[in-house]
Amino acid sequence: MKKTLVVTYTPRIDSNTKKLVDYFLDYNQDNTNIKILDLTETTPDLLLQENLNLFLKRNYGGIALEDEEVRILEKNDFMLQQVLDADYVVLAYPMYNFSLPATVKAWIDGITQAGKTFKLTETGYKGLCENKKALVLMTTGSDFSVEPVKSMNYATPLISQQFDFIGIPTEHITAFGLQQYPEKVFSILEDSKQEIKSLSDIWYS
Numbered sequence: 006m007k008k009t010l011v012v013t014y015t016p017r018i019d020s021n022t023k024k025l026v027d028y029f030l031d032y033n034q035d036n037t038n039i040k041i042l043d044l045t046e047t048t049p050d051l052l053l054q055e056n057l058n059l060f061l062k063r064n065y066g067g068i069a070l071e072d073e074e075v076r077i078l079e080k081n082d083f084m085l086q087q088v089l090d091a092d093y094v095v096l097a098y099p100m101y102n103f104s105l106p107a108t109v110k111a112w113i114d115g116i117t118q119a120g121k122t123f124k125l126t127e128t129g130y131k132g133l134c135e136n137k138k139a140l141v142l143m144t145t146g147s148d149f150s151v152e153p154v155k156s157m158n159y160a161t162p163l164i165s166q167q168f169d170f171i172g173i174p175t176e177h178i179t180a181f182g183l184q185q186y187p188e189k190v191f192s193i194l195e196d197s198k199q200e201i202k203s204l205s206d207i208w209y210s
């Protein structure tokens with residue numbers, strides 16, 4: 006059975022993003038082997054002075070680390086390994102300030118490791134993840150499906166680029182406008198659930 010890693014950041018009580026995640030989990034419980042990473046409980050380490058320099062020393066300098074140093078990188082390495090072990094990655098979050106929530110960006114910073122998920126080449130870069138697929142589930146308050154607001158959605162191009170960088174193509178299911186259209190919340194979420202169902206049938210058939 007294919008393995009799916011579901012990475013969630015849904016801190017709000019009664020989160021609409023969580024409703025979509027729950028639908029995905031419920032629909033696919035017998036279709037795939039699922040592991041869940043809840044970023045609100047297991048929060049990636051921000052890259053700060055100590056871990057960033059160890060990371061550069063190891064991943065770019067090729068220098069082996071002492072056990073104690075390896076421990077400092079342990080949490081982000083664990084998250085990287087989860088991605089390497091998965092066939093499918095589902096990443097779910099609400100848009101925050103036109104982009105990814107900082108916690109989700111920290112997860113990206115943790116799994117984007119030279120020599121592990123990408124390598125730099127003379128012509129640019131090469132993603133090292135092969136035969137994986139990702140689904141990005143996002144919800145937003147405003148309706149970013151139409152201009153002029155559409156161009157202000159920095160979250161979707163950013164996360165597409167990040168996954169592309171490590172070699173993973175993305176599908177996107179986005180529930181736009183949950184605050185802009187309060188009377189339509191139910192139908193917007195139902196539409197997203199239908200999209201989740203259709204994609205799941207393709208992925209796990």
Ligand SMILES: Cc1cc2nc3c(=O)[nH]c(=O)nc-3n(C[C@H](O)[C@H](O)[C@H](O)COP(=O)(O)O)c2cc1C
Pocket residue numbers: 015016017019020021022023098099100101102103104144145146147148183184
């Ligand atoms: C800190 C914060 C920042 C937000 N920034 C945006 C934003 O830039 N654009 C937008 O459309 N909605 C924004 N929202 C609204 C959420 O993206 C939207 O309500 C989303 O559906 C919430 O998902 P949830 O129900 O899973 O918490 C923001 C919400 C919060 C709490």
